[in-house]
Amino acid sequence: MTDLRAFRTTILLAVALGCGSKDTDTASDTVDGDADTDTDSDADTDSDTDADSDADTDSDTDADTDADTDLAHSGHTGTTTTASNCVNPQPIADSRGQWSGLVRCADGAVNRATQRSCDPAPPPWSACSQTFGSCSVDADCTAGPNGRCLDVYFGCGCVYSCATDTDCGANEVCLCGGAMPTVTDSWSHCVPANCATDADCASGECGVAVQTDGIGCPNYALVGCRTPTDLCREDGDCVGADQFCTIRPVVFDWRCRTVPPLACGRPLLVDEVPVHAVTTARGDWSTPLGETTEDPELAERWLRIAEMEHASVASFARATLELMALGAPPDLLVETQRAAVDEVEHARLAWGLARRYGAPECGPGPLPLDGAAPRRDRDAIVRGLVWEACVGETVAAAELREGARLAADPALAATLRRIADDEERHAALGWRTLAWLLRDATTQELAAVERELEAAVGELLAGPPETLHRPEHGFVGGVARDRLRARVVERVVRAGWRAIAKT
Numbered sequence: 001m002t003d004l005r006a007f008r009t010t011i012l013l014a015v016a017l018g019c020g021s022k023d024t025d026t027a028s029d030t031v032d033g034d035a036d037t038d039t040d041s042d043a044d045t046d047s048d049t050d051a052d053s054d055a056d057t058d059s060d061t062d063a064d065t066d067a068d069t070d071l072a073h074s075g076h077t078g079t080t081t082t083a084s085n086c087v088n089p090q091p092i093a094d095s096r097g098q099w100s101g102l103v104r105c106a107d108g109a110v111n112r113a114t115q116r117s118c119d120p121a122p123p124p125w126s127a128c129s130q131t132f133g134s135c136s137v138d139a140d141c142t143a144g145p146n147g148r149c150l151d152v153y154f155g156c157g158c159v160y161s162c163a164t165d166t167d168c169g170a171n172e173v174c175l176c177g178g179a180m181p182t183v184t185d186s187w188s189h190c191v192p193a194n195c196a197t198d199a200d201c202a203s204g205e206c207g208v209a210v211q212t213d214g215i216g217c218p219n220y221a222l223v224g225c226r227t228p229t230d231l232c233r234e235d236g237d238c239v240g241a242d243q244f245c246t247i248r249p250v251v252f253d254w255r256c257r258t259v260p261p262l263a264c265g266r267p268l269l270v271d272e273v274p275v276h277a278v279t280t281a282r283g284d285w286s287t288p289l290g291e292t293t294e295d296p297e298l299a300e301r302w303l304r305i306a307e308m309e310h311a312s313v314a315s316f317a318r319a320t321l322e323l324m325a326l327g328a329p330p331d332l333l334v335e336t337q338r339a340a341v342d343e344v345e346h347a348r349l350a351w352g353l354a355r356r357y358g359a360p361e362c363g364p365g366p367l368p369l370d371g372a373a374p375r376r377d378r379d380a381i382v383r384g385l386v387w388e389a390c391v392g393e394t395v396a397a398a399e400l401r402e403g404a405r406l407a408a409d410p411a412l413a414a415t416l417r418r419i420a421d422d423e424e425r426h427a428a429l430g431w432r433t434l435a436w437l438l439r440d441a442t443t444q445e446l447a448a449v450e451r452e453l454e455a456a457v458g459e460l461l462a463g464p465p466e467t468l469h470r471p472e473h474g475f476v477g478g479v480a481r482d483r484l485r486a487r488v489v490e491r492v493v494r495a496g497w498r499a500i501a502k503t
């Protein structure tokens with residue numbers, strides 16, 4: 001069982017230690033497909049990609065390059081396909097005005113019909129000019145083809161562009177720059193995939209999903225087979241402006257997701273989608289926190305965090321009922337109830353911070369609870385705990401601790417420290433609860449939970465970049481946030497799991 005003090009020490013160490021190695025444990029389904037590659041020189045290239053990343057390429061001079069003909073070729077052979085649900089597919093051009101290999105269906109869904117060669121030009125960013133980061137010169141970037149050391153959001157970082165899928169890893173494809181209108185990155189880069197083209201999928205559709213933070217900031221794309229059990233095809237299938245239809249890394253299923261804000265409490269997930277009340281004008285939910293300093297960006301962020309903290313109250317209330325249904329010991333019930341009370345105060349503090357940064361005095365509207373009844377299925381409860389607590393709250397606690405350390409204003413730092421103290425306790429509670437739930441688990445059951453944990457970790461690490469980087473106000477973004485997450489995953493999340501699984 002995870003000891004609370006040991007856990008908190010571990011999480012502090014993970015935050016304090018230097019940058020760890022980049023996590024590369026992204027096990028996923030194998031891409032094993034045949035891709036027709038039409039080059040710009042009017043040559044068709046047939047590439048066979050197998051799990052070992054071996055690629056045989058042979059070219060002939062088939063003089064057809066127009067999109068319609070290529071679309072006809074995208075039917076492929078060798079894989080059993082059913083009638084595609086993509087009606088009237090239209091080719092999508094890349095940044096050069098040439099067909100990217102992607103098509104847009106009549107319902108807005110985007111699929112990768114075939115592979116086309118992409119422009120391997122690097123992104124239009126400056127060469128490395130900063131004194132910190134993961135590289136200094138291009139020669140430092142040797143992890144893949146076309147490596148460049150550029151000024152990224154925070155320091156210098158290696159950027160790898162691609163021309164074809166053979167420039168990418170075994171479970172990746174090359175997405176042509178400019179092909180997805182919502183992708184602000186204009187350069188061709190490798191993205192995770194479990195299919196290369198439509199021919200690889202039994203549904204006849206190899207879909208492309210783009211994750212966006214909702215304010216037009218850089219996105220992250222995934223490519224995966226559509227299946228009959230998908231819950232959405234495109235963003236229009238999802239409810240709410242902050243929801244989008246995307247693919248979960250590792251498991252590659254299609255779900256509506258909401259971008260979680262930084263440092264929220266335990267989310268209230270309904271069918272794996274976080275739900276929360278909408279902020280409304282009222283005067284009884286914001287803790288006064290000193291003189292107002294107008295800052296719309298920070299005010300907006302704290303409003304979103306407040307909504308998530310408020311939803312955490314319900315998340316812990318539901319968890320209490322679920323634990324009671326499973327016969328939990330009294331100490332877990334006491335701590336779960338106490339955590340719900342903590343989250344009330346976190347919500348009040350967050351609305352107070354929003355007000356401090358210039359938002360009007362406000363609080364929560366009604367919380368939608370449709371579908372939020374206590375789960376009765378033990379496996380569903382374990383899955384929820386893994387996503388909400390063992391990964392979500394654990395990492396959020398570390399980000400809060402780092403924000404508290406960096407905040408310039410002592411009063412703000414004290415407020416963040418207080419929330420971080422609670423969140424670390426909540427995360428430790430999550431791990432203790434998981435240990436209790438799995439006390440008699442079989443090897444197979446433990447393996448299933450580990451897969452779920454890795455799915456949650458994969459989504460966390462592959463999520464959209466955090467563009468809000470204002471450490472003096474307690475927000476850590478960009479590469480610094482990504483590195484922090486990678487450290488916490490390796491040194492706390494995976495270490496916590498090994499302690500439970502005794503591996």
Ligand SMILES: [Fe+2]
Pocket residue numbers: 264265266309312342343346423
């Ligand atoms: Fe919280």
Ligand SMILES: [Fe+2]
Pocket residue numbers: 264265266312343393422423426
């Ligand atoms: Fe919490």
